[in-house]
Amino acid sequence: CSKVQEAGEYNTKMHPMWQGPLVVPGGDRQSPIDIVVRKSVFDSELKPLLTNYDPRTCQQIWNNGYSFLVEYDDTADKSTLEGGPLQDKFRLCQFHFHWGESNAWGSEHTLDRRLFPAELHLVHWNSNKYSLFEEAVMEENGLAVIGVFLKVGKRHEGLQKLVDALPAIRHKGSVVEFTKFDPACLLPTNTDDYWTYHGSLTTPPLTESVTWIVMKQHIEVSHDQVCEVYEVKYFSHGCYQGF
Numbered sequence: 146c147s148k149v150q151e152a153g154e155y156n157t158k159m160h161p162m163w164q165g166p167l168v169v170p171g172g173d174r175q176s177p178i179d180i181v182v183r184k185s186v187f188d189s190e191l192k193p194l195l196t197n198y199d200p201r202t203c204q205q206i207w208n209n210g211y212s213f214l215v216e217y218d219d220t221a222d223k224s225t226l227e228g229g230p231l232q233d234k235f236r237l238c239q240f241h242f243h244w245g246e247s248n249a250w251g252s253e254h255t256l257d258r259r260l261f262p263a264e265l266h267l268v269h270w271n272s273n274k275y276s277l278f279e280e281a282v283m284e285e286n287g288l289a290v291i292g293v294f295l296k297v298g299k300r301h302e303g304l305q306k307l308v309d310a311l312p313a314i315r316h317k318g319s320v321v322e323f324t325k326f327d328p329a330c331l332l333p334t335n336t337d338d339y340w341t342y343h344g345s346l347t348t349p350p351l352t353e354s355v356t357w358i359v360m361k362q363h364i365e366v367s368h369d370q371v372c373e374v375y376e377v378k379y380f381s382h383g384c385y386q387g388f
């Protein structure tokens with residue numbers, strides 16, 4: 146298994162949540178970045194990732210206006226992430242997707258300048274050092290986010306369960322119960338190969354508290370599934386055909 150520690154360049158941030166230049170105190174570790182594959186460095190010290198998710202901690206799905214979020218009960222160490230570049234145990238609190246705001250190519254990280262149609266983020270916080278997400282988010286080594294690129298190809302059975310739930314959360318701010326969803330089904334088959342770097346949240350408060358773990362292997366979702374997400378997200382009729 147090969148693991149690399151990457152050296153990349155920052156991607157320009159384009160997000161409807163803010164306008165104009167970003168002012169970040171000491172912000173030299175801002176995410177997302179362009180992962181420059183030839184500049185990434187293999188690190189034999191990096192270990193395989195250990196995910197231990199309990200689907201019973203899955204609670205609800207909501208539309209916050211920017212993403213669809215699936216939230217997990219994070220009051221105990223029941224769905225956790227360890228290993229890889231991490232020294233501590235991290236608790237899963239939610240996952241969300243970036244599907245593109247103004248264009249269809251919605252990934253936040255890029256790979257040698259290439260965008261992907263979408264990107265999944267599984268957000269975890271350090272439960273060895275902190276007692277709440279809100280505390281961890283402000284601290285160095287507070288969060289660990291797994292990023293997975295989505296490509297258009299075969300239909301994804303795991304994603305379909307989410308797609309089926311989307312009509313119930315068409316409107317910004319709507320929340321519905323969503324249970325027993327195993328987030329491991331959205332990970333690629335090989336989680337041993339990844340790029341890792343220290344970065345930030347990609348939206349305000351933009352704190353540089355995130356250990357990013359970006360999977361080398363992508364997952365595939367069908368064109369129809371992408372269309373269904375776009376239809377709910379943008380209330381559009383028909384679908385972007387450019388994939």
Ligand code: SG4
Binds near residue numbers: 239268282346347348
């Ligand atoms: C998305 O906007 C999520 O909806 C936010 O989740 C998330 O904020 C934000 O992205 C930044 O997270 O992994 N892309 S990211 O760096 O997790 C947080 C919520 O607003 C704090 C709950």
Ligand code: ZN
Binds near residue numbers: 243
């Ligand atoms: Zn995200």
